Amino acid sequence: MVQEYSVLIGGQAGDGIRLAGGSVARLFNRLGYWVFVYNDYQSLIRGGHNFTVVRASGKRVQAHRNKVDIIVAFNQETLEKHGWRLKDGSIVIFDSDSVKAEGLGLPLTGIASKRNLPLIVRNTAALGALASTLGLEFHLVEEVVRSSVRRNVEENIAVAKEGYDMSGGYRGFLRVQALNNPPRPILSGNEAIGLGAVKAGLKLYVAYPMTPSTPLLHYLAGNADELGIAVVQPENEIAVIGIAEGAAYAGVRTMVGTSGGGFCLMVEHLSLAGQAEIPIVIMLGERPGPAIGLPTYHAQGELFFPIFAGHGEFPRIVVSPGDAEEAFYLSAEAQNLAWRFQVPVILVADYSLLESSFSSVLDEGRVLIEKPKMWSGGGEYKRYLLTWDGVSPLAFPGTAGVTVKVNSYEHDEYGVTTEDPVLTVRNAEKRLAKSRAIEDELRKKETVKTYGNMQAETVLVTWGSTKGAVVEVAEEHGFGVLQPLYLNPFPVWEMEKHFPGKKNIVCVEANSTGQLARWIMFHGFRVDRTILKYDGRALTVDELEEKIKEVSA
Numbered sequence: 001m002v003q004e005y006s007v008l009i010g011g012q013a014g015d016g017i018r019l020a021g022g023s024v025a026r027l028f029n030r031l032g033y034w035v036f037v038y039n040d041y042q043s044l045i046r047g048g049h050n051f052t053v054v055r056a057s058g059k060r061v062q063a064h065r066n067k068v069d070i071i072v073a074f075n076q077e078t079l080e081k082h083g084w085r086l087k088d089g090s091i092v093i094f095d096s097d098s099v100k101a102e103g104l105g106l107p108l109t110g111i112a113s114k115r116n117l118p119l120i121v122r123n124t125a126a127l128g129a130l131a132s133t134l135g136l137e138f139h140l141v142e143e144v145v146r147s148s149v150r151r152n153v154e155e156n157i158a159v160a161k162e163g164y165d166m167s168g169g170y171r172g173f174l175r176v177q178a179l180n181n182p183p184r185p186i187l188s189g190n191e192a193i194g195l196g197a198v199k200a201g202l203k204l205y206v207a208y209p210m211t212p213s214t215p216l217l218h219y220l221a222g223n224a225d226e227l228g229i230a231v232v233q234p235e236n237e238i239a240v241i242g243i244a245e246g247a248a249y250a251g252v253r254t255m256v257g258t259s260g261g262g263f264c265l266m267v268e269h270l271s272l273a274g275q276a277e278i279p280i281v282i283m284l285g286e287r288p289g290p291a292i293g294l295p296t297y298h299a300q301g302e303l304f305f306p307i308f309a310g311h312g313e314f315p316r317i318v319v320s321p322g323d324a325e326e327a328f329y330l331s332a333e334a335q336n337l338a339w340r341f342q343v344p345v346i347l348v349a350d351y352s353l354l355e356s357s358f359s360s361v362l363d364e365g366r367v368l369i370e371k372p373k374m375w376s377g378g379g380e381y382k383r384y385l386l387t388w389d390g391v392s393p394l395a396f397p398g399t400a401g402v403t404v405k406v407n408s409y410e411h412d413e414y415g416v417t418t419e420d421p422v423l424t425v426r427n428a429e430k431r432l433a434k435s436r437a438i439e440d441e442l443r444k445k446e447t448v449k450t451y452g453n454m455q456a457e458t459v460l461v462t463w464g465s466t467k468g469a470v471v472e473v474a475e476e477h478g479f480g481v482l483q484p485l486y487l488n489p490f491p492v493w494e495m496e497k498h499f500p501g502k503k504n505i506v507c508v509e510a511n512s513t514g515q516l517a518r519w520i521m522f523h524g525f526r527v528d529r530t531i532l533k534y535d536g537r538a539l540t541v542d543e544l545e546e547k548i549k550e551v552s553a
Contacts, residue, residue, distance in 0.1 A: 010078030274314025390434030
């Protein structure tokens with residue numbers, strides 16, 4: 001039987017709930033467990049209710065469950081909102097200075113205040129108590145504290161030890177066994193996207209803060225020197241993409257990050273990139289809309305937006321990873337594809353992918369910086385030279401004897417504005433040729449993933465981070481899973497291998513209109529049923545297990 005534990009930590013904004021969840025994840029990671037960390041927080045700096053669920057298992061897990069083994073409550077509201085998650089054998093660890101409950105009550109506030117330490121230090125005392133209930137040796141807690149706390153390290157260790165010792169009556173309440181696995185990197189989707197892009201040559205990241213992409217801006221800015229990149233935060237999203245396009249024109253690999261409202265402002269520049277053939281990667285973080293919607297919650301409502309955004313007809317690539325590992329590889333692939341074909345590439349990532357953390361195993365050797373088609377230096381340079389694949393050789397400003405002209409107007413091969421109907425047709429056909437070349441290239445890549453029993457009559461189709469719950473439930477029930485990684489061009493050539501003979505095609509996604517289902521049907525495939533969740537929260541394994549009964553009977 002697979003060993004598995006789920007811990008929920010709850011409190012208000014400012015209590016350091018996410019930090020506490022990260023420490024719990026590191027504790028299980030040191031024991032050899034796969035971990036998944038789901039963060040739920042309101043759009044508030046202080047107050048409100050935040051919680052984190054850490055799921056640790058002997059098998060790979062990429063979604064959380066509703067029911068938990070332990071609740072760590074820093075306020076009464078946590079138990080009021082999450083008491084229903086407890087099951088037989090669960091335990092509550094709570095701050096007895098402010099919470100009334102049954103279980104392991106500790107004066108967490110008092111432990112911090114008597115040392116004149118910030119209230120956030122309650123987290124460390126709770127971590128010690130948690131380790132005690134799990135039957136762990138204290139040195140593991142000390143290792144986690146030393147690896148994650150930057151200030152007052154010795155004081156935090158003392159606080160953790162006090163929480164550990166005060167929990168003696170519950171020592172080994174659950175008794176977790178260490179697994180014979182080495183610790184694995186724990187990455188959020190945002191971190192993985194940043195690292196993948198850098199590995200593929202990213203040199204400039206430009207963004208304006210907008211959840212759920214803001215952590216990517218913070219991560220890259222905080223590590224810019226180590227990563228060897230520049231990070232710029234201008235005054236708005238229009239400036240963001242304009243700066244990035246200017247840098248790309250000069251030969252700098254760039255990426256921008258935003259969410260739906262910010263992408264709206266970037267759309268005119270998206271068309272500029274299509275006409276001027278400027279390579280750029282846009283990371284589009286999905287959250288519920290319309291308008292401000294739910295700024296800090298989960299949705300997959302923007303499948304069509306990046307595919308059809310912009311005026312006029314021009315090629316673009318849209319890709320969507322489902323976990324941190326895919327985010328790393330596809331972010332790198334997006335950089336290389338943007339520069340190979342001189343097109344915008346849009347990486348669509350939902351909130352749960354970006355803001356959750358995953359145990360990950362990365363093969364950095366898989367990622368190479370692929371060189372774009374460059375001008376050989378012979379003859380007269382034509383920025384928009386007509387070629388069989390629609391891709392013209394690049395040269396950058398500063399190249400001796402070369403004038404590099406880009407143009408948002410229709411233009412001739414030199415980049416000079418034209419309204420000639422013959423050249424207009426040639427340029428349209430150039431863009432069509434590039435679209436065909438992109439599809440030919442994608443046929444050589446992994447564009448669709450499969451899981452479970454693909455011989456089964458029921459196949460679940462999903463995209464983005466929803467794949468975490470879908471894959472787990474499908475493998476438990478003997479179903480197959482299809483996960484398209486590329487949404488445009490849509491990999492019809494790969495999808496058509498798996499649809500024949502299936503009696504029940506079920507599309508599972510986090511929106512109210514079944515956007516992936518509609519996109520699949522647009523390309524001539526059948527979808528029999530949909531499972532849709534659109535309350536701003538990610539689909540849990542428990543929920544899908546209940547819903548799947550309705551559509552697989």
